[in-house]
């Protein structure tokens with residue numbers, strides 16, 4: 001049963017410590033409302049799923065938002081100058097954190113839906129990716145990030161590995177910034193087939209000059225909703241020399257380094273051991289997928305505090321193998337969750353959480369039948385855990401658990417208001433079960449990021465949606481047209 005303490009608390013003055021691995025974490029614009037919005041907002045009389053066991057998982061409460069942060073969560077709050085937001089019949093949950101997505105592929109929606117990983121590498125990375133101009137990256141990132149907000153994601157880890165030029169990179173960041181999402185931009189490099197005389201991408205170190213440029217310009221703290229990470233190749237996709245260089249680069253700049261692990265044979269099979277011996281592994285390292293890591297490797301990496309991003313739907317369809325969710329749980333760890341790619345999958349993080357939960361239950365149920373000839377007495381994973389993966393685990397992956405991931409006074413007011421009065425949610429008998437099993441996009445009534453509405457009354461507040469969709473279509477048709485697959 002969830003902890004249902006009734007009275008809770010908060011400190012309006014509560015300050016959060018700076019994020020450990022984020023370089024863009026200074027207080028500033030993110031804590032200032034737009035001129036048209038009130039500085040104080042009060043969500044009145046909602047069911048609040050806090051995901052903070054210290055204050056109670058589920059409360060009937062008011063939430064006071066001040067200066068972009070959650071100021072107080074309590075059964076009744078008096079705030080005469082606050083804008084009142086009616087929470088009756090609504091469930092408020094922490095903004096979801098999408099811990100892995102190649103947002104640049106938004107204009108390719110659906111093209112990869114029938115492709116395995118090998119086809120995807122050939123058709124997307126060695127093919128379609130090479131046709132992207134900066135404006136294609138921009139519109140994909142803008143539309144993809146807006147869609148994330150629409151679906152209840154407030155923090156997006158944009159794992160951007162199609163940056164052949166600084167202009168592409170800047171366009172990607174422009175798209176994220178314009179959407180209003182809280183974005184962790186993970187800068188990566190493209191993976192084309194080499195032309196004669198060119199090196200293979202696995203032999204090319206991450207460009208130091210770009211990291212220096214980005215930390216000095218786009219990620220200098222002026223927009224605290226943006227932070228930088230490195231999307232590197234890692235030992236599975238690069239030489240040892242490149243891996244050593246890239247891990248050391250991330251460490252030097254204090255950035256989270258994220259890399260895919262799995263999908264075919266590793267480029268450097270003993271790479272992880274060598275990186276470990278060089279002291280380059282630790283909490284700042286994030287592994288995506290990780291399906292083929294040995295039990296010993298996984299246990300050691302968990303001990304080192306490394307994080308893991310699971311993309312359950314993609315891992316199931318592209319051929320990666322079963323998600324490592326259950327293996328992590330046995331080690332006392334938990335995965336962050338990601339959509340991965342909208343070129344083949346839905347972008348809705350509620351769907352991702354359900355996929356991760358039920359995939360693991362299926363594996364556990366099958367194991368039980370095999371081991372003792374019977375299904376388990378009860379579900380091996382509770383619904384709360386799935387919501388934890390989509391919120392707090394993502395915050396931990398970014399080193400931002402002191403700012404994001406739960407409805408806790410002092411944290412950023414990144415909140416999703418779900419309309420639970422609708423047909424698909426009534427009656428709400430157990431709010432966490434309802435949120436995890438029943439939520440659809442239709443229920444995402446409002447989304448606040450740093451206390452500012454980005455979606456309200458069921459509508460995104462982005463003003464130029466028609467232009468955005470027109471440009472997205474134009475990009476997608478031009479690029480996918482190269483495959484001759486358009487109908």
Ligand SMILES: [Zn+2]
Nearest residue numbers: 100260288340
């Ligand atoms: Zn990926």
